Amino acid sequence: MNEFIEFRNHVYDNESKYIYPLQFLDDYINKSKTINSRERVVIKQIRTIKQIERKKKLGEKEIDELYSFLGEDSYTDRFIVDTLLKLFNDDIKQIVEKKTKDLLSQQQYDSQKLYHVLDICIECDIDILSDHDILFMLQKYKLDLDIISILMDYMDSFKRQGFKDHIYKLLTLDYPDNIKIQVLNLLGNLYSIETVDQSFVKKNIINEKNNVFYDSYINFLNTDFKFEKQGTSILQSMFYGDFEDSGKGNNGGLAVLLKGLGEEISKDSSVSYVFTITITQELNKPFIRFYGDKHVFIRLPIYLDQSVVSDKFIKRELFIKRYIGNFLRQSEIKPDVFHIRFLDNASKSVAHLCKELNRKLVFTLTPDPHRNMFDGSGHLKELGFKELIEKLNKIKIGDELIYTSDGIVGIGNADVKKELEIYFPQFKDENINGRIRMIGEGIQIDKSMDVEDTDIYSNRFIELSETNKDFFERPVILNVGRLSVLKGQIELLKAWSNSKLSETHNLLIIGGDLERPNKEEEMVINFFKDYVQKHPQFKDRFIHKGAMSNLDIRLLERNIIKRDFNYPHIYLCSSVKEEFGIAILEAMSIGFLTLGPIKGGVKSYMRNGENGFLIDTSNWETIAKETEKHIYDTKIDKDEFKKIQAAGQKTVDENFSIKKISNEFVSFYLSLKGEENNEI
Structure with missing residues (x-):
């Protein structure tokens, strides 16, 4: 029950x-x-x-x-x-x-x-x-x-x-x-x-x-320049992070996804522009930047009270709506489709603006915080009142958006849709169920590298190698992403250091803003420093580096994977749950043996023991125990690991190229736009 x-x-x-x-x-x-x-x-x-x-x-x-x-x-x-x-x-x-x-x-x-x-x-x-x-x-x-x-x-x-x-x-x-x-x-x-x-x-x-x-x-x-072209225009909101700050603050895989997705969708001849908007507090980058000819990234300088810890958007919801609306009018931007992706008041503000403008609304739906409202026995968690009311507000927003959206996107396959149906009984309504399209996330595959890229990649590898000359002479456990308690890097460090994993692998964690960390980043960074100080035996075998660009990370991964050992290089996603996992897909595509959380959407593409391993990431004990079970299983030798790694690459190549995913999104957007045309 x-x-x-x-x-x-x-x-x-x-x-x-x-x-x-x-x-x-x-x-x-x-x-x-x-x-x-x-x-x-x-x-x-x-x-x-x-x-x-x-x-x-x-x-x-x-x-x-x-x-x-x-x-x-x-x-x-x-x-x-x-x-x-x-x-x-x-x-x-x-x-x-x-x-x-x-x-x-x-x-x-x-x-x-x-x-x-x-x-x-x-x-x-x-x-x-x-x-x-x-x-x-x-x-x-x-x-x-x-x-x-x-x-x-x-x-x-x-x-x-x-x-x-x-x-x-x-x-x-x-x-x-x-x-x-x-x-x-x-x-x-x-x-x-x-x-x-x-x-x-x-x-x-x-x-x-x-x-x-x-x-x-x-x-x-x-300027007199206006964004006017023939075709369908898409506006997608991000609100968390920046394309150029991946891995810093609250800036995770979504920025990587939306940057690549926006670029790819905008290549379609039926699309005039893709506009990606975010809210920026640090005005140290250009207001507008083009990625390709038709993907426009816009940093809206909307003031938000940074002393508010839990929910910066709730008070400013209507202001955000009006600000975006004024910007669109001033720029003569007339999106045909708005796409929002979070259960928060900023996304709700975009939804209301969309309906005021009589445009089509697409909403990516995830069961978060729904799946965190109960414990392992199915009983309601005893949450503090402040946390409870915050979660209930998000659930309430999700329920409202289900009814106001013209199209609903679920991240993943039919199995994930079944999970959504458990948390959202509204799906029993045929009218709502007919609006749902299940689409996975995607990455850029076989991204071309020129000589400059290769030089950058060599320099990044040399920088890390100089930290400890022998670090890359052993297999690596890699973890990439923003620093957060929910991302589990603290638990990963404890799991690695308290298990056989530290005997066979070195640990490399990449993420966080080292120059201007927020409170949570600072807490995680200080934990790393204190932990190594208390356990000096791990000093040369654990490296934490600040956030790198997506290109730098992928080039670094390619260099690591070239070095062959008896045990495989591992990408271990230690998040408590992951809705999909862009960084996991990228590591799979390079050839890492990938381990991901059993909670969330990773199970929609990772088949345990076939193309990776699903593990319980609740705490360091479960991470250590289940990772050890898979890595040191006597039934799986080096050749078997290589087959699993190759299967992971094949999974990404066949199903999760950004081009394939973008085609699915364009088809969905145009079908909604077609409904509008039919109405006229």
Whole structure:
């Protein structure tokens, strides 16, 4: 029995999806022994919000209730604003305007409540602030960057001129670059970019770090070039990382996939452009970069509060939607298909924008965090309330996107689809089930290498060899990816050092930003250093290197695999779970013996003992035990390992070339576009 899956089936069998996640919270509050009074209040508020939503009608009483809760919790704030906007219509516009005026006149608000009130005003087209209000807020909240940002958005939306000197003054304050770029946008939109005092702007914005971004951004604002070509255009959102920072921060295999996929899809004659958008906080790279003639990578300088650890997008959801929408209009970009890939509020914002523009929406669906809601016995995990409500928000977003998407992509094959059906009982609906297409991920195979590439590859290998001259004189266990607890590198180091693996193999872990690590990266890096210091016998046999480019890694892998030993070189993915595993596919294609987590989507292409091995990556003990079992199995000799490695290469070559995968995506996109044409 699996309590979480039973609960999911119960909710949807009874057609009570509209009160989710309330039912789950009710069940949690009845079982939990640790819930406190504050958390009970949040649940009570969610219950009230959902009851109002089910009425499908707003009156003064309901608006008063919703406004009274605003500002107390980031998740209830999101539910409140969503509910109000969902039920908003012209009939109640005057009531919302009156209630908002009352709230602002009494100044019964803190900055959190004020932020969402301004958000609501912009979305409902209610220009309610007087000039005095704006000046007051610019002064009072000048150190509250969320308020300054939403206030500028308000002034921009309603074209509130008359504050030029005050806006210019914002540039002189110690603001992040993203806020200053928004100031520049506001000046340009209110007074035209030609009239902006460029010398003042340059003096107060440009520095050595951001000058490349600024120059390319100004060039974009001043150019007449528009993205106009015949054919279907695709917009895919990334929001985590950068094409040029693979392996750093939260930047994982998705960037590698979307870069290659975008390039390949854009080669199709029926496609005019592929636009990949991300949100950047470090303005040290160009605003727009082309990969090929028709794949355009766009770094949107949207301010996000970096002190927020759990969910940076939830508060800024509507701002993100408007920012992307404004950029598309300004650039005259008119995507035919939007493709989103995460259960988060940024992806939700793109979905809403897509529907506002009456375009087709594609959504890649994964059972995350669903598969982490229960323990090995199928019982609901006893999560802390904060973690629980964060996961429930993601599950709620997934359920909403299933209904609003025109096409749903599952990562993998029919077996993975069966797993999706377990977590998403909505698939029983034939209308929804008919929207699903199962497509794997892919990599570039047999990428050509010129002399320069070979030199780079030799230099990278020499650099690593110089760290320890004898390191590559033994078989290597390789692990590549961003540094994270969920990626399991700490468990891998412990598994290797506490097992026979350290006697036969050296360990090479590649990933992480060594120059400016985030908190999680810093924790993992420090663990590595402390561990080797405490166990000096492993100093010469374990190497950790910071993130490298995808090309560097693949060239390094080719060099490693050339060296032949009695035991095979191993690529070991230590992630707790992996939705698919781009790095695994790349290592398979080079010829590594690959070991991947049994949890997730790797099992859709890895057949245990045939083209690789599936292992339990829950902790270092299971990693060590199961890896030892496979590597030192007396029934598998060197020739048998080579057959498994060759089978892995064949699997990738035949099924996961980026060209094959891109053809499947283009076919899917065009089928949705065809539906639109038929409607017309």
